[in-house]
Amino acid sequence: MLEPLVDTDGAPFWQYAAQGELRVQTCADCGEPRFPPRPCCPHCQSFASEWRPVSGRGRIWSYVVPHPPLLPDYAERAPYNVILVELADAPRIRLVGNLVREAGAPLDSLDPDRVRVGARVQVVFDPATGLPQWILERS
């Protein structure tokens, strides 16, 4: 499986994720969150930023179910789901991820028929990779 090719701006996101925390880059001056991480704030042009914890709750804005041809590791798991999660705390930030049965489960662990636009989801973290994953929020 592909690992994130991390750049300077994005590195803190992955460091927090490895500690089991979902945080987003936020302007330290005007408070606007932004994604993907980048050097300065498009609202106030400040270069000061902080990494603010978010609740890890969100809703599925959209999703796809890829089928081959795919890279070999992914073809083995296909068809799997890829979801786009709109964060409850910052609706303009939509994170790409996978809806799984439980933390650490593979990206094809849930029947694609169970994925719905608008479904409420909660972040979990894969103990092996440190990557964020998503599970259906219990209603």
Added chain:
Amino acid sequence: MAGLKDATAIVGIGQTAFAKHLPEDERTLACRAVLAALDDAGISPDEVDALASYTMEETDEVELAKAVGFGDLTFFSKVGYGGGGSCATVAHLAAAIATGQATVGVAWRSRKRGSGPRPWKNTAVQLPTPAQWTRPFGLLRPVDEIALLARRYLHEYGATRDHLFNVALACRNRANQNPAAIMYDRPLTREMYMTARWISEPLCLFDNCLETDGALACVIVSSERARDCRRAPVYVHSAAQGLPAQHHGMVNYWNDDPLTGPAWTAARHLWKHADFTPQDVDVAQIYDAFTPLIPLSLEGYGFCARGEGGAFTEGGALEIGGRLPLNTGGGGLSEAYVHGFNLINEGVKQLRGTSTAQVPGASTCLVTAGEGVPTSALLLRT
């Protein structure tokens, strides 16, 4: 200020054969397409002094100029963002010629996408941003990235797969009239579409463009000079690029409104400088790497309101005789996928009256580049 309006014209077009595999290399194909376009225009290669192509073009200006015998070049530019750059190549040349920086411009694209590698398979050269946010989770290919927008589009507006089929069918029907098209002798039915294998749900095989080897070129000169050329001039009436504020390209998921993309930005500029409106467009060549780009573009360029792009395709609207005949050579879906350059040349054929699926009396044509990436567009007229 004089501006670009009708200041320049396309006076020559050229293309190679299109196929899944052509034996010649990209450089040779580029030379053939460029020389064919110059021959069509009746202009000698040594008169060419301006070039424009895509940043993804592998044959550079030096190689092309030496190979075909161009004169001294005083303007050359390359446009980024893959298929988003197609119309901008013509726009850059039009601007250069209208402002006196050059007199004869050639735009071209040569690509062996049919027999060459799929770009998404090369994981070594991916940019760190935004790929780190998408690819580990299996959002690997352009089709996956656009399917994510397509799913939301269908959900939010109640559009259906039948609407996407209408797009695929219109392109295929036109290809069935075009002997140069890859899909010339391969009709498409609704049953074939609805039972086709998935590529990235909700998109199936027929929602995806072809993978093609081929090259195309066109020649642009001032309108004054165009009147003395071999072919009737096709005027560049209006031209625009579009990179909206906070847009991200392909994975445009991080702003207020991901479903209004670069087409909206390009369209505002395009129509502002035009003497006619969407209602006056006789035929459209709209970038179709994936079928959902058509309803998105129909909305962006103002042919219908937001959310109505799916419904617009109903009742044969995109067919010959319909409200807006679309991609009359077959487009990227069914003629050839050469980063949209075939759409430019087909627009010229329509306004010359020489298309294989001619719209009677066509005098205005919209040509667009890729939606979902920083884009460009042209209004052509007779």
